[in-house]
Amino acid sequence: MKMALLAGGFSMFRGLEKYIIVWVISVLISSIAQVMLKAEANKEHESRIKEYLNPMVVTAYAIFFLSTFLTMYALKYVPLTYSPIIEPLSYIFVPVIGVLVLKEKLSARRVLGIVIMLAGIVIFSL
Numbered sequence: 001m002k003m004a005l006l007a008g009g010f011s012m013f014r015g016l017e018k019y020i021i022v023w024v025i026s027v028l029i030s031s032i033a034q035v036m037l038k039a040e041a042n043k044e045h046e047s048r049i050k051e052y053l054n055p056m057v058v059t060a061y062a063i064f065f066l067s068t069f070l071t072m073y074a075l076k077y078v079p080l081t082y083s084p085i086i087e088p089l090s091y092i093f094v095p096v097i098g099v100l101v102l103k104e105k106l107s108a109r110r111v112l113g114i115v116i117m118l119a120g121i122v123i124f125s126l
Contacts, residue, residue, distance in 0.1 A: 019077040023086050026070035031093035033063035035101055042102075085125050088117055 037060045045051035078086075092114050098104040 016078050016082075019074045020082070020086065022070055023074035023078060023082075024089060026067045026074065027086060027089045028093055029063050029070075030067040031090045031097055033060040033067065034090075034094050035097045036060040036063070038098070039102060085121050088121060091117055 036056055040051075040054065040056045040060070045054070051057075095104070095106060095110060095114065099106055
């Protein structure tokens, strides 16, 4: 009974799955670009030009550019009302990628925040 309720709650996505996946990928690669920029910001650079015009930074901005186009493509098919469900995923992706790539530590408070956000996404999507 409970699973049927959950499965029925996600019926609003029916037929949009492909475009929602594109949008989630867009949010994911945007999150990767954010972590790339953070990694570069933590480094010392010889000059301001080298700080902003190095391959990692340029690549991160190119990824943001790609992410924008993927989001625009998805929004041609997915109603904007789904934005509160999909866009907050970046608040989950960035800390997780930060832990995996930059070896950052997650505090209990931050983990609780991620759990609350996930619960909110699930509740909003019902």
